[in-house]
Each structure stands twice: as structure tokens, then as C-alpha cells.
Amino acid sequence: MLKLFIVDDSKLIVDRLVNLLSDVEGLRIIGHANSAVVAKEYIRRSGPDFVILDIHLRDGNGIDLLKFIKMNTPLTEVMMLTNYPEEDYRKKCLELGAEYFLDKSIEFEKAILICRQSAKRSEQMKNEDANSISNISPTKLN
Secondary structure, eight states: OOEEEEEEEEEHHHHHHHHHHOOOTEEEEEEEEEEEHHHHHHHHHHOOOEEESSSSSSTEHHHHHHHHHHHHHHTTEEEEESSSHHHHHHHHHTTTTEEEEEEEHHHHHHHHHHHHHHHHHHHHHHHHHHHHHHHHOOOOOO
């Protein structure tokens, strides 16, 4: 199950994401935050697999939060979903480790598709791991 966390200061965006993603098989929305301080604490405690992150937040910015995520939970995939799609932001976020950088105004549906694909990939990896474990033969120890 892919654990997803949303960080955006727009209640409208959060509600829309929750509505569109809540029925995705293999994906569980574990929470959301509208501030960097709350998001840091929640991410530190919950260790999400995937974070949807806005650049501008009430009490900070998503770029600093992206740095925090990649330093503390480096395997967490991060999607920057923003109304500020300037090339400087895109370049900076990708350099800092964001896997995706999308424009909210024209790529919102693409963001949903990526989340669906990530959940499916996560389920496939879980199934492959379970199959690998079940195929291991016990060895006799003397």
C-alpha cells in the first residue's frame, strides 16, 4: 500500500486531491498539512512513500521542505505540484531530488495519473517481494 501525504495551503486543492485519489487501489492518503512545520513533524513520524508538495506554503516554502524530506526520508518520492512552474523552480526542485514537477493549472490530471501509476508499481513490488520470499528454501544447519 502506497502511503501518500499532501502538503498544500489551499483547502480546495487538498480536497480535490483527496476526492480524486481516495478510491485508488493500493494507495492510502495518510494525511495532509497546510504548513511546513506541521508537514515536517508528520513526515518525520509517518514516513510516507509519496508526497505531493506545493512550493508556496503559509509558513515557509516547499523547496526547504523538499530538502528536509530528501535528507530524512530519501526513498520518499516527491511530486511538486505548483502554480509557479517557472524554469528556475523546476530546475532547483529536480536538482534537490523531486521526482516530478507539475503545473497545477494544466497538469493536474497528470498528477493524478502519476499517483495511480506509483500505487500500482508499489503493489507490484510488494507482490514480487512476497513471491521471492515464498520461493526461498530453508537450509539445514548442522
